[in-house]
Amino acid sequence: MKEERNTAAPLDDGSLNNNPSDIGYWALIKEDFFVHERKFGSQGFWTLFWHRFGNWRMSVKPKLLRMPFSLIYKAMFKSCEILCGIKLSYNVPVGRRVKLEHFGxxxxxxxxxxxxxxxxxxxxxxxxxxxxxxxxxxxxxxxxxxxxxxxxxxxxxxxxxxxxxxxxxxxxxxxxxxxxxxxxxxxxxxx
CATH class of the missing domain: 2.160.10.10 (Hexapeptide repeat proteins)
Incomplete structure (x- = not known):
């Protein structure tokens, strides 16, 4: 007899800009900076910065124009993993005023x-x-x-x-x- 399991619904495919829609991109970045106590070296801030950038780039159409932004995002995503010790892919929708405290x-x-x-x-x-x-x-x-x-x-x-x-x-x-x-x-x- 085959066991039946409930499987989860598919995850977001990352094809859209999932940054919060009630605030502009640069205002969102500024808000993230303030949440991270205005510390320019905060690894949590930089991880969120590149997460927000990864989402923003999905609003650039057509795909050919988006390509250079995608290359930048992929390099910086990997940099955040290596240098900040934080893995947060752009296809995870993240709300406002999130604090990634004590990196690593x-x-x-x-x-x-x-x-x-x-x-x-x-x-x-x-x-x-x-x-x-x-x-x-x-x-x-x-x-x-x-x-x-x-x-x-x-x-x-x-x-x-x-x-x-x-x-x-x-x-x-x-x-x-x-x-x-x-x-x-x-x-x-x-x-």
């Missing part, structure tokens, strides 16, 4: 990341099982993620939730919940 060791393969999110070092978002490469987490707005957290699978971390340091999250987290541990468990829900 971040693999941010999410379905999407909301606004007003703080992500600390050594954090991993991604798949729980290689049999479904689309099964990536959704990080809602207002989430605070502690250092070393692992959030995997086709799950949702609810609005204003707190994921404790080194928590391993493999199940949905309700809005306002505080989760800790391996595997994570809810210790309280903030109202």
């Amino acid at each position: 060791g971040m693999i941010l393969g999410a379905r999407s990341i909301g606004s007003d999110v703080i992500i600390r070092q050594n954090t991993t978002f991604g798949v729980a099982d290689t049999k479904d490469l689309n099964a990536k987490p959704t990080i809602s707005s207002g989430v605070s993620i502690g250092a070393g957290a692992v959030i995997v699978g086709n799950i949702t971390v609810g609005k204003n939730a707190v994921v404790g340091a080194n928590a391993v999250v493999i199940k949905d987290v309700p809005d306002g919940a505080v989760v800790v541990g391996v595997p994570s468990k809810i210790i309280r829900i903030n109202k």
